[in-house]
Amino acid sequence: MTLADEAITWYAANARALPWRQPDTTPWGVLVSEVMLQQTPVVRVEPAWRSWMTRWPTPAALADDPPSEAIRMWGRLGYPRRAMRLHACAVAIVERHGGHVPSSLEHLLALPGVGTYTGRAVATFAYGQRHPVVDTNVRRVVCRAVEGKPDAGQATTAADLTAMEALLPPDSAAAARASIAFMELGAIVCTARAPRCAVCPFHDVCAWRLTGQPLPDGPSRKPQRYAGTDRQVRGLLLEVLRHATGPVPRQRLDVVWQDEVQRARALAGLVEDGLVERLGVEDFVLAGDTPKGGVQDL
């Protein structure tokens, strides 16, 4: 049995029943799930995904609403630029592809917010194509099982793809199963902190385990700070704007953060990123929440 075969067998018996894995999930549903899952845990994505798909079952449905609605529906999933890009994605899919999520990797990668991982994930999981799909879970599993290292270092996309490619079965359907199986393995067994090696299908062949599970050497990569950063301030500002029904006077934004310089910088950043629009001099709204200056038509 190859590693891929072992993983596929394990997956068949142990996979979580996540809604976007149901056979009737559309490519749009897969794309939405992949974007939501970028740096956000499954448990928080699941309810959000259901709400999103109920409201916007197709790219065209989302494209018909303003970005502000997408930002609101995004809620507190984090990195709200993803909501904006998903909206831009929907618009692009309508304009370029007649409302159908493209199946070619090239077209997928050209969509906003779709990078190396997400593009391959959609091509593979929605369309059954044969691509290596490498996320943080796959990198960790391959690193440990094959290379015997405790953790994957900095992502080296090309090398990671090559390493996973070497493990994929020739058949495209089997390759897709192998990729999702490796991901699931990394998510619930070969975890970052407390791997459950006792129940791992790679238990007897894992290079890392067979060499005594050496600890990471050298200095660990310093985690990024959050408290006190512009990111925190942006989050606070956006939280106010999300709940607003009309234009928000600057005065209501001023109360969320003491430091005036940082507050202004954060707000300017949100405007520059297209998440927020300034109305007149002192009012702000989520992008697309612009009240009609005059009724265009009825």
Added chain:
DNA sequence: CAACCGTGGAC
């Protein structure tokens, strides 16, 4: 290309 971009939960 290292740094930036949110948020919450487990220790």
Added chain:
DNA sequence: TGTCCAAGGTT
């Protein structure tokens, strides 16, 4: 009221 981590992407 700290650290680390979670299906990354963009610049």
